[in-house]
Amino acid sequence: MTSADEAKACCAASYGNDAVALVLGESYHPGGLALTRRLADRLQLRSGQSVVDVAAGPGATARLLATEYDVTVDGVDLGESTVTTARQTTMEAGLSERVRFHSGDAERIPLPSSRFDAVVCECAFCTFPDKATAAAEFARVLRPGGKVGITDVTITDAGLPDELRTLAAWVACIADAKPLTEYSRILGDAGFVVTRTEQHDDAIARMVEQIDARVRLLRMTAGKRLADAGVDVDAVLRYCTLAKQAIDDGLIGYALLIAERR
Amino acid sequence: MTGNGQVDHPGQKQDRDEVFVEFTKSICPVCKVPVDAQVNIRDNKVYLRKRCREHGWFEALTYGDAEQYLESARFNKPGTLPLTFQTEVKDGCPSDCGLCPEHKQHACLGIIEVNTGCNLDCPICFADSGHQPDGYSITREQCERMLDVFVESEGEAEVVMFSGGEPTIHKQILEFIDLAQQRPIRSVNLNTNGIRLASDTRFVAALGERNDVKDRSVNIYLQFDGFDERTHREIRGKDLREIKRRALDNCAEAGLTVTLVAAIERGLNEHEIGDVVEFGLSHPAVRSVAFQPVTHSGRHVEFDPMTRLTNPDVIKLLVEQRPDWFRKDDFFPVPCCFPTCRSITYLVTEGAPGEPDFGVLPIPRLLQVEDYLDYVSNRVVPDYAIREALEKLWSASAFMGTDVTEDRLRVAAEALDCADACGVNLPEAMADLTDRAFMIVVQDFLDPYTLNVKQLMKCCVEEITPDGRLIPFCAYNSVGYREQVREQMSGVKVADVVPNAIPLRQVVEDSPYGSKVAADRDGARGDGDGTR
Numbered sequence: 078m079t080s081a082d083e084a085k086a087c088c089a090a091s092y093g094n095d096a097v098a099l100v101l102g103e104s105y106h107p108g109g110l111a112l113t114r115r116l117a118d119r120l121q122l123r124s125g126q127s128v129v130d131v132a133a134g135p136g137a138t139a140r141l142l143a144t145e146y147d148v149t150v151d152g153v154d155l156g157e158s159t160v161t162t163a164r165q166t167t168m169e170a171g172l173s174e175r176v177r178f179h180s181g182d183a184e185r186i187p188l189p190s191s192r193f194d195a196v197v198c199e200c201a202f203c204t205f206p207d208k209a210t211a212a213a214e215f216a217r218v219l220r221p222g223g224k225v226g227i228t229d230v231t232i233t234d235a236g237l238p239d240e241l242r243t244l245a246a247w248v249a250c251i252a253d254a255k256p257l258t259e260y261s262r263i264l265g266d267a268g269f270v271v272t273r274t275e276q277h278d279d280a281i282a283r284m285v286e287q288i289d290a291r292v293r294l295l296r297m298t299a300g301k302r303l304a305d306a307g308v309d310v311d312a313v314l315r316y317c318t319l320a321k322q323a324i325d326d327g328l329i330g331y332a333l334l335i336a337e338r339r
Numbered sequence: 340m341t342g343n344g345q346v347d348h349p350g351q352k353q354d355r356d357e358v359f360v361e362f363t364k365s366i367c368p369v370c371k372v373p374v375d376a377q378v379n380i381r382d383n384k385v386y387l388r389k390r391c392r393e394h395g396w397f398e399a400l401t402y403g404d405a406e407q408y409l410e411s412a413r414f415n416k417p418g419t420l421p422l423t424f425q426t427e428v429k430d431g432c433p434s435d436c437g438l439c440p441e442h443k444q445h446a447c448l449g450i451i452e453v454n455t456g457c458n459l460d461c462p463i464c465f466a467d468s469g470h471q472p473d474g475y476s477i478t479r480e481q482c483e484r485m486l487d488v489f490v491e492s493e494g495e496a497e498v499v500m501f502s503g504g505e506p507t508i509h510k511q512i513l514e515f516i517d518l519a520q521q522r523p524i525r526s527v528n529l530n531t532n533g534i535r536l537a538s539d540t541r542f543v544a545a546l547g548e549r550n551d552v553k554d555r556s557v558n559i560y561l562q563f564d565g566f567d568e569r570t571h572r573e574i575r576g577k578d579l580r581e582i583k584r585r586a587l588d589n590c591a592e593a594g595l596t597v598t599l600v601a602a603i604e605r606g607l608n609e610h611e612i613g614d615v616v617e618f619g620l621s622h623p624a625v626r627s628v629a630f631q632p633v634t635h636s637g638r639h640v641e642f643d644p645m646t647r648l649t650n651p652d653v654i655k656l657l658v659e660q661r662p663d664w665f666r667k668d669d670f671f672p673v674p675c676c677f678p679t680c681r682s683i684t685y686l687v688t689e690g691a692p693g694e695p696d697f698g699v700l701p702i703p704r705l706l707q708v709e710d711y712l713d714y715v716s717n718r719v720v721p722d723y724a725i726r727e728a729l730e731k732l733w734s735a736s737a738f739m740g741t742d743v744t745e746d747r748l749r750v751a752a753e754a755l756d757c758a759d760a761c762g763v764n765l766p767e768a769m770a771d772l773t774d775r776a777f778m779i780v781v782q783d784f785l786d787p788y789t790l791n792v793k794q795l796m797k798c799c800v801e802e803i804t805p806d807g808r809l810i811p812f813c814a815y816n817s818v819g820y821r822e823q824v825r826e827q828m829s830g831v832k833v834a835d836v837v838p839n840a841i842p843l844r845q846v847v848e849d850s851p852y853g854s855k856v857a858a859d860r861d862g863a864r865g866d867g868d869g870t871r
Contacts, residue, residue, distance in 0.1 A: 109707040145718050287705060287706070291705055
């Protein structure tokens with residue numbers, strides 16, 4: 078396995094295992110349902126359209142889009158068990174006709190070319206080791222004029238300062254985050270025109286606060302077991318403080334980006 | 340300013356100095372006649388203004404944070420129909436209580452006032468109770484009827500509260516609790532000043548036994564306003580500090596769960612809000628605190644309606660007094676009633692304040708509450724079991740010490756969705772969470788100045804009357820129903836109580852009970868121009 082493959086497999090598995098997933102759960106993404114709706118509104122989703130959700134997790138976004146926007150959704154996720162959970166929950170919600178899930182990789186999306194009206198990708202693009210290939214895949218599955226909507230972690234043009242390197246090692250989604258201009262360039266190279274960008278830094282600030290709160294809760298309820306498992310709670314809380322400071326200083330942010338396939 | 344929100348500049352068009360946001364109905368605080376009312380926003384505060392043809396204009400502050408007021412509209416849950424209504428629609432709200440078929444919500448909490456007599460004569464008492472020779476006490480038969488009406492309306496009822504007067508001095512109060520426990524009512528709350536709990540340990544033990552009845556609980560709602568001697572003297576007329584401590588220790592001994600209930604008045608005890616929370620977190624019997632800006636119904640000290648305390652003001656004071664523990668968005672509006680009536684937060688705690696490992700964590704920081712309780716934006720929510728759990732927690736029927744509230748805390752913990760990572764199953768680890776959970780409620784009741792029928796129509800806290808009606812608590816206290824029931828029950832004429840508000844100085848006089856009533860003279864007529 079290459080190190081890139083390892084990073085990817087680790088990330089997919091980790092939506093349930095690493096520090097962020099441990100405390101936030103796999104359905105979490107910054108901004109919650111409100112930012113998902115905003116993304117859908119910015120994509121101008123219309124009844125009857127077909128949408129791909131890349132890194133769909135357990136499918137909360139896919140079900141929301143199908144229910145509130147009357148679209149069909151094909152969700153793709155790398156984790157087998159995540160896909161199984163997503164299918165099960167969707168069946169229970171009576172949405173299996175309109176919401177399907179596929180086990181697969183963002184760099185080899187298991188769906189046909191030029192078929193879809195929109196691609197959504199929430200808090201996941203930053204974790205893809207080969208972003209150029211993933212962007213090319215978004216372009217391939219979209220029909221001409223189709224749109225991709227991304228919400229994701231951003232860092233400043235100057236990159237992360239040294240004191241945040243440990244933080245990056247700890248939080249998968251910060252490790253390979255890029256400046257917004259870089260995301261735009263990657264999409265541009267893949268044949269997209271970026272039509273809209275918005276900053277939603279509050280969303281990631283709130284995420285860090287939730288991590289902080291949940292780690293403190295874990296320490297209260299299961300302090301000994303955490304220690305036995307080798308989790309250094311104090312270190313995690315220190316990273317949270319660092320991350321909050323970095324967000325306040327504008328070093329880490331969260332952005333919404335819409336791009337249209339030429 | 341005149342009643343029209345205008346500034347006078349002849350010859351030039353001027354903008355009004357306020358944003359008009361609602362047209363509603365209220366009552367005249369002097370004669371209680373229903374009148375049209377408007378809600379306006381100035382300087383990020385919400386005011387209700389109205390005019391009585393006879394008594395002129397009146398205006399009062401109703402919410403200290405206009406942005407939050409507007410924002411909270413999203414957290415308004417669709418109401419639930421009760422099984423029965425007790426009255427018909429005839430004259431319109433608030434004259435047909437209740438509940439009439441136009442009422443928008445069932446009763447989360449029913450209140451039975453067992454007497455008007457009290458072993459205190461507090462300067463502040465919305466029930467206008469005390470050592471009075473001409474009040475009433477309900478009989479066993481009346482209590483049964485009141486409980487039956489509540490059960491007919493609710494089916495399985497969550498909570499009934501026995502109040503007064505002082506319910507612990509009613510000779511049959513334990514029998515009344517038994518009657519409630521024999522019916523499908525899960526919990527009984529006893530609303531008390533604590534004097535009997537401090538001295539009569541056999542009585543406390545008898546309450547403890549009833550708290551141990553299977554699938555039933557008895558919880559104590561203890562009046563507790565602060566720690567300064569002045570606070571006690573000015574709100575209760577007596578220094579009760581030692582009595583409160585003994586009452587609490589006796590409750591702890593008997594295994595009873597206590598909510599500290601603090602009436603907060605501007606200039607009196609607003610500096611003690613943080614201290615009350617800290618004390619509650621330290622005492623083994625206390626699992627929640629309820630803050631209530633003093634209700635300017637019944638008997639109270641003179642106040643200014645334009646600077647009265649509202650829910651956001653109380654939350655702001657708590658945050659200022661304990662900045663390391665709280666922020667204002669730790670509190671969430673309660674969706675079952677009108678969201679501006681009540682805000683709640685839950686804490687998970689570790690240790691006691693002052694101990695080295697003490698920790699306090701507001702639950703709303705752990706999950707995205709609005710993803711579940713925003714009823715306007717959300718047509719789908721991530722998990723309906725979690726929504727249901729949060730609805731029960733953010734409800735007027737939520738009381739610590741009840742099985743329902745503790746079960747829902749467990750379900751909410753499961754919402755944390757971090758099963759079995761690093762060898763820690765969080766929901767399992769949280770199984771003993773309820774021992775560490777603590778609830779803080781902030782509830783601003785309506786008074787004759789602030790009454791807005793929009794809120795009354797969705798009220799879920801109801802006074803159960805001996806004649807078998809369920810009357811929204813704030814209507815009961817503000818519109819004249821309390822006086823009507825007292826007159827019916829005691830056979831003694833009772834005049835409508837008028838707020839002891841600075842702008843009404845000229846038009847009120849003392850009632851026999853220490854409250855104010857409309858003065859019986861022509862001077863009571865307003866000029867219809869200036870705002871009171």
